Amino acid sequence: MFDNLSDRLAKSFKAITGQGRLTESNIKDALRDVRRALLEADVALPVVKTFIDKVQERAIGQEVSTSLNPGQAFIKIVREQLTDVMGQEAEPLNFNVEPPAIIMVAGLQGAGKTTSVGKLARWLKEREKKKVMVVSADVYRPAAIKQLETLAEQVDVSFFPSSADEDPVDIAKKAHAEAKKQFVDVLILDTAGRLHIDEDMMQEVQRLHTAIKPVETLFVVDAMTGQDAANTAKAFNDALPLTGVVLTKTDGDARGGAALSIREITGKPIKFIGAGEKTEALESFHPDRMAGRILGMGDVLSLIEDAESKIDQKKAQKFAKKMQKSGQFDLEDFLEQLQQINSMGGVGGLMGKMPGMGQMKGQINNEAVEKDFKRLEAIIYSMTRQERAHPAIIKGSRKKRIANGSGTSVQDINKLMKQFTQMQKMMKKVSKGGMKNMMRGMAGKMPPGMGGMLPPGMR
Template sequence: MFENLSERLSQSLRNIGGRGRLTEDNIKDTLREVRMALLEADVALPVVKDFIKAVKERAIGAEVNKNLNPGQVFIKIVQSELEAAMGEGNVPLNLATQPPAVIMMAGLQGAGKTTSVGKLARYLKEKQKKKVMVVSADVYRPAAIKQLETLAAEVDVIFFPSTIEQDPVDIAEAAIAHARKQFIDVVLVDTAGRLAIDEDMMAEIGRLQKAINPIETLFVVDAMTGQDAANTAKAFNEALPLTGVILTKTDGDARGGAALSIRHITGKPIKFLGIGEKNDALEPFHPDRVASRILGMGDVLSLIEEVESKVDKKQAEKVAKKVMKSGKFSLEDFRDQLQQMKSMGGMMGMLDKMPGMGAMSGQMKGQLDDKMTGRMEAIINSMTPQERKHPDIIKGSRKRRIAQGSGTQVQDVNKMLKQFTQMQKMMKKMKGGGMQKMMRQMGGKMPPGMMPPGR
């Protein structure tokens, strides 16, 4: 998400460096560029106007201290206003009530609501150690009930059965009564997808909300609909007392207009981002981290959290020790790294969160997309143990056999071996104190104000 906006903003903000101070004249062109970048990202016009006004008021005449040049001061102001537009900080779920805490999910058809129920159930179970039950009150789409049952089994939470013959209020009340007896902490109630203009359906969800009085009513909306997402959320908020928003399909949205518009238009916080199709692809929304990502500064905290929860630490330490000591890095080590990256949302997901990699990740998409990661893994799996240890022996006939076994072409095998060789050279530099030296060399590629260790 935000690739287009990040690219445009980075370009605009580079143009303002080298000034002695920020004045109305020298920020005029940059502000125009920022305004165009936001509009192209499908940010709602009222949000853009307020944002530009706030940045201009803070920037004009801002004194530049000796540690920061005007470009850096301007970036700090833009970052601060981006955070303010999206909300001051992460707003966690409110579960402070007599169990079970009831969370009702509302949204349009096709926004990813049922999938988000499954993801949220897994998040609450794994991250917050809650006993979770899910129930479907969608009596208009028989497949929705079955879909939720399947998701509940996948993420290992309790599923409360329902049928299309029942009334949505009866379903939800029966589920909550059952949850009380079973000492369940959280009940997630999935509702039918509906349009804000459908008065009967809106009246029904209003009746359901009043009957079960959920502590959280979350609106699930597709990020790819841009500022329409914010307008739809506003319409729902007028019919229902929403407490927050889950923004889905953010991995497919290069613009980011929805994330920047929703808080301003609805007054409700974005609580979670759906970042992929897998049932663990849900992350809490942190405006400060997202603002940092938009400006190409990465999101190191989210990257660290992902590493903490998803990386096999023993395996990583074993490879690191081996490389640091001997400088040796095998194809098996390379495959292990590809698998670790896959568990963290793939190569592109990681690159987007690394400082200074925002623009670079766009250039590398063709070379390092996540389908290629899967292909590379299949190629290594098609090799014999001897070939993995001694890739130098992989010549013509072996390459043909490996390509056939992995369902790829010989040129794919050649490309993978070339990338492995490059990685191997880089890993050899890690031996001894080589990593510090390499980080120092990367210093010039980092955004203003960010320095690598060892400087």
């Protein structure tokens, strides 16, 4: 998300670099480019107008401190204004009620509502350590009930059964009673979606809301619909007291107009963003961090949170001790590092959150990387324990056997061994001279010109 906007803004900021002071004339072109970039990102026109007016008001005539050049001062103003448009601070879910806290999820059909319920259940269980139950009140689409049951099994949370011949309010009340009996912390209610906003749909969700009085009412909306997402959210908010928005399919939206329009148009915060079909592909929405991502400054805090929640800390500590003690790095370690990178959203996901790496993200084909990862995994799983521990013994006949066992070719084995050797050299540098040596090594392995895109301290 925001890839196109990030590229356009980066070009805009170059226009005012080298000036001694921000004046109306030298930021005029930059503001025009920012306005055009926001409109192309499908940000709602009233939001663009307000945004540009506020940036202009703050930027014109501002004295530049000795440590900042005008370009940096202008970027700082834009970042603060982006943060302000998206809501200043992250707004957490409210659990300040007698358990179970009920979260009602509403939205149009096809927005990814049921999938988001499964993702949210997993997020609450893993991040908030809550005991979660999910229930579907979508009596118009029996497949939705079965889909939620399958998701509940995948993320290992309780599922309250329902059927198409029941009344949605009765389903919700029964689920609430059962959740109390089982001492559940959070009950998530999935409601029926429609292809468009209609009176019957609004009356039903209003009836459900009145009956169960949820502490959170979240509206799930597809980011790819751009500013229409904000307008749809507003229509729902007029009929239902929403507490927040879940923005889905952000991995398919390179513009980001929905995220920049929703808060301003509805007055409601974006609480989560979803990217991809996997149940772990949900993250809290932090306006300040997102502003940093848009401007190519990365999102180190989210990266750290991902590492803390998704990386096996015991394995990581064991690996660190091993590297410090012996410096030995084998194929088992190689596979483990690849799996940890994959669990954090793959190389593309990491690049998007690392300062100065945003431009490189667009040069990575995530599908191809995922395919390569599966192939590497299959090859290593086809090796014996001895071969993984002592890669040097993997010669001609062993390569043929491994290739046959993994459904790959000897060329694929050779390619893996080359990648492993490069990683092994980097890891030895880490054990001897720390992260700086490893990053210098990585810069040398990048395509021409890309090494210079690393942040200054890592070049």
